[in-house]
Amino acid sequence: MNIPTQTIYVGPWPRVQSIAEKGEIDGIVGIYKNVNREKYLDFILVPLIKNKAVVYVKKGDPFQFKSWDSLKGRTLGILIGDRYMERFELFLSSHRKEIKVERIKTIRQLFLMLASGRIDTVIYSNFVGDLVIKEAGLADKIEMLQPEVYSAEFFFAISRKSSFIKDRSNIEKQLKATIAKNHIESLVKKNAEEYLKIRGGKAP
Template sequence: MKKLMLIGMFIVLFSSMACGADCVRITATGNAEYPPILWRDKAEPQKLVGVSIELLQQAFGDLGITVEGKYVGNWARAQSTARDGSVDMLAGAFITEERKTYMDYVTPPFMMTPSVIFVMKGQAFPFSSWEDLVGLKGGTLINNSFGEKFDRFAAEKLSIEGVASIEQAFRKMAAGRNRYVVYERYQGLAISEVTGFRDKIEYLPNSVINEGLYFTFSKKSTCNTPDLRAHLARKVRKFTEQKLPDVLVGKYLKIWKAQHSPSASR
């Protein structure tokens, strides 16, 4: 019996060593305008922190692999670094066919993310389908995606301007240059709280677009191996069953608010 237990322990240890044999450090980046999932740390601006970084750290910690959240610029720039292999992973991305050409997605998604149509308070308009946005100018982040179906519809029928930050998109909407902003609900509300827009905006209740948020590996990363992808997939399934992402959302929302409160800026 002891011999079988030792053999089992050896197999587990060997598998873990083999799984991360050629990868000791993973650099992950992503959308820095995505609290509480991901944002630029105020104390160390070169770092990204949030739910997705901690999930990766917990997933790879038992393999002895260090995960670093790295700020490389805006969301468009982050995607570019995944394309050229400057980083190993994106710590949260929706699936698009174009992104599949330079990244491998790890399934299942680590969480579902609702996106909505934000408008200025008192300026809501009748909305029952995406067709109601036709003829109206909108705003969002540069190179942002809201799932293949909406992206295709938007490219064919809508006028949506991509800008560098959601605060900028809100400001353009407040100035009357755009009629609406499409963005993730929780992230948009979190950013609005610290940019002075929380009491000035609302979102259309019927406009929710639910999409899965996935971890991705750059196809050019040396850490992108079948074993590590399978390991992360197993961990993601375990984490979601335990509802760990939901627990971490609460934890990091408090950290985000503390970092961006008026007293923290003094």
């Protein structure tokens, strides 16, 4: 394949999904698959990486996470437009009276609010979360708990309105070849770090 690509910052996560739905961008790299997203995105069913969703708390918080039920009574910060694994979304929905949810605009703000005590729990990708905590200078204020909340696969998805939808099969072949060479994780790490540099060290 010889398709020129460009990685661009288009705004917060809800906007990314919105413009992908409209076909204003061609695809999204690193996105969970769910029924709603499949309406406007064609997922290449070759998992890029297995992503762990973990609990972050303010350092020194005596909270112990043992199971999803441990979250009852907590105030959970969630990025606006973000979605968890569907089974976990159902759990949160069925315990709305016991788990308070605060919707927050940016990932950086999410962790700043956690460090300041305005929320007491964040559940996020350990890979992205650790990067944001590092760039925000919060490593001495926030800690990650074990065990993980769940793990799920990240995919590459093409907007159903993109002209590149016709190249789907070739893209899938190329992804498979790249994954077979174990290049994906190093590429994800490299591009995530480059992304933060482009943003001037600031997460969205």
